[in-house]
Amino acid sequence: MKKRETDGSVLKEPNVKYQTSQTTLSEYLRKKRSFIYRTLGDRLFSYFIFALGFIVILTTIVMAIVLYKDGAEAIKRYGFFGFLFGRVWDPAMKIEFGAFPFIVGTLITSIGSLAISFVPALAVAIFTAEYSPRWLAHIIDNLTNLIAAIPSVIIGLWGIFVFAPWMRDTFYMNIYMWILDNNPSFAPIFGNPIGYGIATATIILAIMIVPYTTVLTVDAFKKVPKEQREAAYALGATKWEVVKMAVIPYARGGILAGVMLSFGRAIGETMAVAMLIGNKNNLPFSIIGPASTMPSVIVNEFREAVENIHLSSLIAVGFYLFIISLVVNLIAAYIQRKFSLTGARTV
C-alpha cells in the first residue's frame, strides 16, 4: 500500500508533467489522485482539524452567551451593578436577589485560602526541587498531584464528618468560651461555633489548592539555569541563601502564575465548599460562622429553584463567576506567556 503510493506520487510524477501532448486515462487519474491526495487532502484535513479545534474556542464563547442569556432576566430586573451589589438574597419571602453576599464569600474564602497555602506550597516546591534526594522528590511530587486528583466530594465528605466536628471541639468551642468570658462584644464577629463556616471551608480550600501553586513553582525552579545557582554557591552562599538569592527571584514569574492558577481554582471550587461553608445567604458574615460562595449557592439552590427569577438569578451569579474566573485565567495566561513558561502539564 505504502510502496505503491510513494511510487505513484514521487517517482512517476515528473514524467506526467513532461508528457503534455498525450495523456492516457491512467496518467490522468494518477494526476488527479495526486491532486486529491496532496493539495486537496491537506486543505481538507487542516479544515477538519480547525473545525474540531474551534469547538474549544466556541465552547467558551457559547458558555458566556448562554449564561448571559439565561441570567438576563435577573440582570435586567436589578441592573448589572444593582445585582452585583444587591445585598439581599431572599428566595422565600420577598423574592429579591443580589449577588453581593456570594461575591464577598467567594473572595474571602479564596484569598484566605491563598494566604494560608502560599508558604506551605512554596516550601514543598523548594523541598522537592532543591533539598530532597531524587527518590523522595519523586514520591512527594506524586503525592502532591494526588491531592489535586482527589475528588472534591471526598474531601467534603471527610470535612463534614471528621474535620468540621474536630475543629469545633478542639478550637472553635474553646475560643468561643474564652471570648464570652473575656470580651463578649467580640462574639458576634467571631460567629457561632457550629463547625461549618468560613474558617473551616477556607482551611479545606487551602489544602486543596496547594498542588496548583507547587506544580508551577517546581516547573519554574527547574528552569533556573545551573550557572545562576553555581554563581551564588561560588560567592559562599549556604543552600537557603542560594534559594533565596538566586532561585526564587529568577522563578517569580512561575510562582506568580501558580498563585493565579490556585486563585482560579479556589474561586471555582464547589463541592467541598458547598458541603462545609454552612450556606448562609445574607451578610454580615462572621469569622467562623456560616456563609456562601458563588458556586456553592448555585449547587445548593439550583435543583430546588421554582421561580423563574430565582433560576435566572442563580445563572446570573454563574455569569459573574464566569467573568471573574475568565479575568483570573487570562491574567495567569498573560503571566505564563510573559515569563515564557509553557503550562503543558495537565495534572
Added chain:
Amino acid sequence: MKTLKRRYLHEKIMITFIAFNTVAVLTPLIIILVYVFVQGIGAINLDFFTQELGSPSRAMTGRPTGLVHTIIGTLVVDALAILIALPFGIGAGVMLSEYPDHKLNPVMRVMNDTLNGMPAVLKGLLAWALVVKPMGGFSGLSGGVALAVVMLPIIARSTESALMNIPWSIREAGLAIGLPRWRVIASVVIPASKAGLVTGVLIAFARAVGEAAPLLFTSFGNNYKSSYLLGWTFGPVDTLPQRLYSLAISPYPEWHQLGWAAGIVLLFFVIVSFAIARIVVREKY
C-alpha cells in the same frame, strides 16, 4: 555582617521549616485516604456491587442496599463524555501542535487553558442550558456533555504535549519521502504518540469522574436502576460523586456508611487511572 555560625543556624532553621511545611501539606492527604478506607471498607461487600440503593427505609430496615446502579451510571456517563470529547480534544491538540503557525493558534491555547480553569459548575450550567432545557428533562446524555466539557481542554493539552514529544525530524522524514502533511500527521505522528494520547484520556477520565457539581443538575441522580436500556442515556442517571454528595448530606447513618464506601470506589477509579497513566508515560519516555 552575619557571622558564619548564625548563617548556618539560619540554614538549619529554614530546612526544618521547609520540611515541616512539606509534612504539613501531605498529612491531610494521608489522613483523608486512611479515613475513607477505614470508614468505608465495612460497607464494601457483595450487596454493595449487586443491589440498588432504593428508598431510605430500605437501608433503615436493614435490607441489602448497594450502589450498582451508581457504578454503572458513572461508567455510562463517563464513557459518553469520552466519546463526545475525544474527537474535539484530539483535533484541538493536533491543531495546537501541528499547525503552530496558524493565526488562531495562540488564541486557542489561551482559550483552552481558560476553559480548563473554568469552574465545573459553569460547565454544568452550560450542559443544563444546552441539553436539559431543550430536551425537557435530566438525562445521562446531558451529564456526558457536561463532563465532556470538563475533559475537552485536558485531552487537548495532553494530546498537544504527546505530539510535541515526537521529534520534528520524524515528520521531516515523512515529508521527505513524499507524504503530504496530513498523511504524516495521520499515519506517522499520531501512531507514534499513541501512548501519550491514552495517557491524556486517562487523566481526563480521572479528573472528570470525580466532578459532582456539573452532574447535580444534568444527570441529576436516581435511586434505582434504569428500567429500560435507553434510560441510562435519556433518563436521570446516578453517578458516584453526585451520589456521594447526596449520601453525605442525608440524615441516615446507614447512608453515610455507604457514602464512605462510594468514596473508596471513586478513589479506586481515580487512583488506578492516574497510576496507569503514569506507568504508560514512564515506559514510553
